[in-house]
Amino acid sequence: MAPLSRDQIAARAARDIPDGAYVNLGIGLPTLVANYVPPGREVIYHSENGILGMGPAPPPGRENPDLINASKQHVTLAPGAAIFHHTDAFVMMRGGHIEYALLGGMQVSMTGDLANWSTDDETFPPAVGGAMDLAAGAKNIWVLMEHTARDGAPKILERCTYPLTAPAVVSRIYTNLAVIDVTAEGLVVREMAPGLDLAALQGKTGAPLRLANDWRPLTV
């Protein structure tokens, strides 16, 4: 069995972003997606602190303290970029103008509930940022994550045990083991890592899976 690396998960998801799409990449694993968009596709990246047309990190020494992304990292602007204020940035997110939000996940339920903002650990103050606005408003929510937690516990569940970011919003899950669609009939496995069978994948998943008739090996 050959699970995907984090970069390979990002590369697999990048393949599904269409030319000309407006995309918001969440912090962590999803930010890697920008490195793997196939050549010839133009993707316009949104950042919730007021950028459309965000470019990659600047070379060392060329950082501009007034030009950062939602993770507070230095970025650049692509030709054609636009700058706007926060309220408009969230009009784009909440109002359904962002076509694809690729987000990290702590847990996803079989009905597409997303938990990715809090583990309910009382020793830390809670922080939500723009996660709920994006989850409530983007047209397509794809989650990129490891299939299981570090301790092996499934992250795809019948019901999330962590506090929800938004109910019933995730349409597709990319993990190191599989690509899974959230459908009205439940979770459908579109792709599986080579060497894995449905029983083994089911053993690492906390909700019932069904294999698509036209399923394929998960490769990058």
Place this chain on the structure above:
Amino acid sequence: MLDKRVSSLADAVAGIHDGATILIGGFGNAGVPVELIHALIDHGARNLTVVANNAGVGRSDLARLMAMGRVRKIVCSYPRSKGSVVFEELYAARRIELELVPQGTLSERMRAAAAGLGGFYTPTAAGTKLAEGKEIRHLNGRDYVFEAPLKGDVALIMAERADRWGNLTYRLTARNFAPTMAAAADTTIVQAREIVELGAIDPEAVVTPGIFVDRLIHVPNPAPAGV
């Protein structure tokens, strides 16, 4: 003659009363009105409610105001940034109240106040614990949460360029919450890197029209935030 310029940072923050609600611009370290925060520290107002996206970094600026025990409550979307040590200490000791608001809701609540609205229904946070206790309306097939306007007594913001009427432009992502906050406070106080003659800002390029600005102080070389 309409001239919103004041001659000192002390004059800029004069009259801020104890118990005031202060909107403070900035996202990360971009657009934080550092000199106005220092002036507020020197001014002495206490028992403040601060509305800001982040809860201060390090021990300077907003973190210092909080460490001095001057902030009763913070309304914030992401208080747990890397280095928010002062907030975390005060929170653990239950010496500061936190109202956690999703970032777009925070911004839209201020916009509603600016626009004279009585609130709005948003899908953000519906079905989550941040909607607990709030009015829910089912509209067009989904749940919406009622959110009330969020008005400031004072807004402290940073601009790139200003004229004496208070027309403002910003620099890149240092813009962030400033245009919304400027319109959402009774008294909006601006520190600007540059103050230019009337007419020098292209009317098509004005981001914040001067009607939303009350006081203007020239701070040509602002100190970086978070250090």
